[in-house]
Amino acid sequence: MMQPLAQLHKQLELNLDESLERETGFRFKAHTDFIERIEPGNPDDPLLKQILPIKEELRPHPDFKLDPVGDLNANPTPSLIHKYHGRLLLMASPKCDIHCRYCFRRHFPYGEQINQRHWETALQQIADDNTIHEVILSGGDPFSLAENAMVTLIEKIERIAHVRTLRIHTRTPIVAPSKAPRGKLLEWAENSRLQKVMVVHCNHPNELSDKTAELMSVYRLAGFHLLNQSVLLKGVNDCSETLAELSHKLFSQGILPYYLHQLDRVQGAAHFEVDDATAQTLKKTLMESLPGYLVPKLVREIAGQPHKTPL
Template identity: 50%
Template sequence: MITEEKILSTRHAWQQELSRAITRPEELIRVLDLDRGLLPAAYAAAKRFGLLVPRSYVALMAPSEPQDPLLRQVLPLAEELWSPPGFSTDPVGERAAVCTPGLLRKYQGRALLLLTGACAIHCRYCFRRHFPYREDSAQLDRAAGAVRRLAEDPSIREVILSGGDPLMLDDEPLAILIGKLEEIPHLRRLRLHTRLPIVLPARVTDRLCHILSASRLQPVMVVHTNHARELGSAARSALERLRNAGVLLLNQSVLLRGVNDSAHRLAALSETLFECAVVPYYLHLLDRVLGAAHFESDEATAIEILDQLRTLLPGYLVPRLVKETAGEPYKIPLGLYKLDTKTKKGAL
């Protein structure tokens, strides 16, 4: 008889860890010794967007602290049930950018390949929390059409693997896909947008590092880290393995109220990232996705925080503050000029 233990023994360490992730609000609240009064709202919000968080990530949180910045990113709250004006299920207009299942064209010279809707963690502010992955992802049985479209367009120099999280694919299927992309002569760079090296560091296997280092496509990995405490010893080790494999490492963060909305927290994040040889790349204004309004900091506040951040860090450690707007040909940079604190407007 095939037992659960037998199935688990055939999985990689990261898959075994993910199979034991916390998915029930009651367990998360019990493990962190939180007030059980949080449970009704947590269950109501989790019915709309499920809870998922690896135990190794939970271990980085402070017990008995409901405002812990890592906990706030994953704990379902009653505020997710709000429906404020200006928030939608498709905040950056991605559905209009789908040119074939799983392939999005928004920007010149590059295309985004959505490989899966699966993630290792459900961030409560996720801008794709309502995305119709069943219809519009290039899951492996449908990836051929997306690869064919990439091959037909010589203007595309870079392919971006996204999701969900592209590293939810196991190493061998990922190697097969990358091999097909390598056969397209006009592709030069392979970019992966992933949160797994941070929230599930065991995913960075020796095989994955070899796949990326051996590719003819120049590998770039954009990880997603919002707070310095996310960079524990396991994440640092995973990033070091990727760096040693020749992968250019960049980071993107989202400005989140109650998580990292202060210059000192962002400065600590940039300093810690640089210790890991990761370059702070983007600081995103929150995409206005339905269910995440309680995380939003307004644009003027964001620019003021950026201005303060510039006084604390050398320029190469200051991420670009940007917002994404549906239909625009690039991410809109904010705070290029010093903020006039009286008018809250940019000034030379």
């Protein structure tokens, strides 16, 4: 269940400034599954910091932009983003089950981009380009779509013979596991010819729970390869012990750490930025303390580059 900001205020015994939700222009949104993982009375809780509108978001910064990774320059048709060779991204939904304050698409014009009537054009473009072997469902969050509509879309992708892999980028299984799809999606996955990859998004070990563990085992059994991407966030996970614990906990739930992203420089998120020198020191400490398969790749997305840039 989604919870309004006013209720969070009472439940977490915090003195919150509710007017900032309106002033920032980016609505507060979180599911009770996520909120119950926050420590009451702790204004520095690492999960709370990811969702709470604060006045720092209103401070302008010349290097923080509306479209920091150049999505709109790689947008051949509404709903499609094509940046890298062999794969492209289909935006399946304008909604998410959480509003992350650092989101690189917090200013994205979803209204102009995502409409089911655009999908047919997008699917035709994929069918016409036999260099595309992987389709990535993104958004927003594809799991915020009605499950029937999402599976219908996936089945259309599967009918394109040169597509071999379906990848789903989703934060729902982490932030709202009790509402993540388990019906038709699993039925489809168990019988599909496609390779299936699910990249979840988890930034802090406290986001993982018994609920996420149970859900991940269900997805794994249905044939999904499970990976995680995190964003390096000041005051949330910029600590080597936290990141090491995150890797161990992800692995215990069957998920491999994939990327640790340097923050995309989106307007309103400058207070989350960790400098590159600190990020590299964190990476080195992780390499010294974890087996290689638990060290995520530290990367930055640079608009116009043909791949993510390692740091």
